[in-house]
Structure formats: C-alpha cells, structure tokens
Amino acid sequence: MSIVGILSPGQMGAGLNAVSPETMAAIATDLTGCRVVDGAISGPPPATIAGTYLYLAGPDAATVAGLPWGDLVMPMLVGDGIGSASAVKMCTGSVYKGLTALITQAMRVAGAHGVLHAVLDDLERNDLARTASVARSAPKAHRFVAEMREVAATQAAAGLTPDLFAAIAEVYADIAGTRLAAGTPETATDLAPAEIVSRLGVRF
Template identity: 30%
Template sequence: MGAGIARLLSAHNYRVVTNASGRSVATQARCSANNVELLPTDLNLCNQADYILSIVPQRDAVTTAERVIAVSSNRVFAKQQNPLYFLDLNAISPSSARANDELFAKSAPDIRLIDGGIIGGPPNLKDNGTWSRPSVVVSGPNDLRDAQPSGAHLAEVLNVRHINTTVGSASGLKMCFAAINKGFTALALQSLTTAHALGVVDELQQHMTEFSPRLGLQMNGSLPNMPPKAYRWILEMVEIAKTFEEDGGFSRDENLFHPMTEIYRLVTDGTELAREDIWRCRAVDE
C-alpha cells in the first residue's frame, strides 16, 4: 500500500521521502524503485516533510508516532511557517486512534493529527493513464483540505474523504469494512479446506457459481493473495475484535474475531504459502 501511494504521489509531482535507516536492503531498494527519497534521520524527515503518512503494520503504529513525537520535542518545527500534519492511516481500533490523539495532544501539540484508514487496494496506474485509488477516510477536528501548503490538492490526489470531526470514526469505519472482507476470507478458507477434506471442492465451486456467483468470485479472488499477507492480518483481527467489544458493545464470547485471529496465525505459522515473498512473486508475474 505504501509503495502504491508513493507512486501515486510521485506521479502528481510530490516529493516523497522516508527514513528507512536500519531497514533491510530489500526495503530500501523498494523505496528507490518507487521514487521514495531516503533521508538519514527522523529529524531530517520531519524538517523536510509537510505531511507524514503513517502506513505501517499495526505493531509499528505507536512506535512510528512516538518517533515523530520524540523529534518534535526538539522544537525544530517552530521555525516552519506551516504546521506538520501526521496522517495515521493504519488499520487500528478507534480506541487506539484516540490514544494516539491523546499522545500527540500531550507531547506534541504543534503536530496536527488526522485519524484515518485506507479502504480498498493500492493505487494502480491503469492502461488508459488514469489511476485507480482506494478511499482514504479521515476524521477528527483537523481537516487536510485546510492544510498549507497544498492540502486541498493532496486530499484530492489521495481520494480523501473527511467523514466527521470525531477522532476514531475513520479508524472504526476501516475496522468495520475490513471485518466484512477479511472475515469472509477466513470463512472461505475454512469452508474450502473442509470441502477439500470431504472431496467436494469442485461441487462447492459449481454451486457457488450457480447460486452465489458474486460470493464465489470474491472467494476465488481473495484467497490466492492472502497467505503472504496473513501475518499482518493477525494483529488486524485483534484490532477489529477490540473495536467490536469497546465500541460495538459485544462481549468477548460474542466476538467472532478472536478465533479468526487464530485462523490467520495458522496460515502464517503452519503453511509454506505464508512464507512466499509477495514482492518476489509480483516481480515474476510482471
């Protein structure tokens, strides 16, 4: 997702920068391949960027915010004319988003946090020269369209939709959407696995085509690409479960997403497919 957004921004004449020091050679090579300029420190990053887009695995969401806050304590932003915007676009629960908002308000009030989530696949350049883009939903009192410089243009390029002024709403919408899509993928995995054990996969596929063609297409489209990403979906299921309990009012016993966490853990730890390198596979396909 981050690579796709970097390509989209670069194609619209934005300078895209990151600090990938300490990351793998493969990660740094992907940055270069996607027109992302490498900076040596977080301080350089925050001094040169107008907007920081945090798009990381859930386990790194808080750490990424804390890295930016740690740099802001040096008050290096005070000389800048425009405030730094931090777009938290990670797949986290509303309570996690609210906790990050409180962290910024307490420790880095000069940085303007925007709660957000990305719904849909990565940006992709189509054959006709236009871009397919996900929906970037955002919420909270800070509106990217009011930001300087170029906030309104950036919001248009990223397909940003500001849904309301409440921190946590955008993250919650992302959680609810992901619950349906990735919850369905987990159900489809169990169903097809059981059908295989019973020797009725072909019959199941035939009946899905006949009676539920749209679900059949979704099932066959989502499963092949899931295993290499399953490790990231484990914590996403945890965040969805938190959302449904804390904001949806469901008890732990009523929550479907604790066992779904274990399904994706099984795929991650118990299958060879999960150990495929999605970037290597993508390069071979191309």
C-alpha cells in the same frame, strides 16, 4: 489501513496501521499538542489502479483531504471526531477480511472431504467463490492478525462479543504459517483452487 497523520509546523508525518477507534483515541491522547488526523484506507494500493478511498476524520481532516492526492486516491471526510475514520476501517475490514477467512476455511474443509469443486460451484452461484481473494490474502495474513484483534476490541467496545474476530485473528495466524503465505499477492493470483488448498495444508 488507518492513518495517524501528525501535522506540526512545517512538516507532516504519517503511520499506516489499522487500529480501533479506542486505540486511535489513545494515540491522539499520547500526542497531545500535535494536530492529529485519523484516517483509513480502503481499496487497492494507490499505485496504478484507481479506486483507493482515504477516509479522514478530526478537526484537521480537511487539510489532509486537500493535499494533491492525484486521480488514484479519493479523500472522504467522515466527521470531526478522532476515531471515526478508524471505525469505518474496522467495520469494512471486518467484512472483507472476515469473509475471506470464512471462504478460506470452507475451502480447506472441502478439500479434506474431497468436495472442493462442489463447494466452489455452490458458492459461485451466489458470487462467493472468491478463490483469488483467498490466494492474494495469504501473503498478507501475518498483517491481518493484529487488525482482526483490533476489530475484536472495536466490537467489545460497542457492547458486542469480541470472540468472532479473535477467532478470525487465529485463522490468519494459522494461514500465515502455510506455504500459500510465501511470495507476494501477485504471484498467488493465478493458482488453481486445488493448488490453493494444497498450499494451505503445507506449513513452513
């Protein structure tokens, strides 16, 4: 998720949303007079597991990077330009969430044709049978819809077609309405592949 950090005398505020560089630039324009830091989080929630990267950009990025983040968060400076950290998030999120959406759809179709195990065995040979990721992502699918639309806008701004990620946004909107989306990412982790597919086929 991207961070919009607003530094003003004596205080700091932050909003966590994954946005395109263009959206980030518009936010910074709206906040004229404030010291704005563009940022993006990649990795697990910084609770108990190390490996959360905090990408920061903007003239005041080093100030935020110098805060006492502890051992679980690793601040990374990616430039002085507002939008650079958001660009990192749009690119990495497009791969992580795009791949999960593709695997989810492949599992659904494989289940409909009765070839789920054969498909997963084939994906496993290429380290792509990430059924746990499919299950963990479903409860968060409603959040990914807006993010994928921001990725689509980022692609369009780079002169590429936005259609791929607009479609992936629709995939996540569909997943968000299934029984697999109920509960929490933690409760979905241990589901068997057949149960994952079954829950993807049952709507609220």
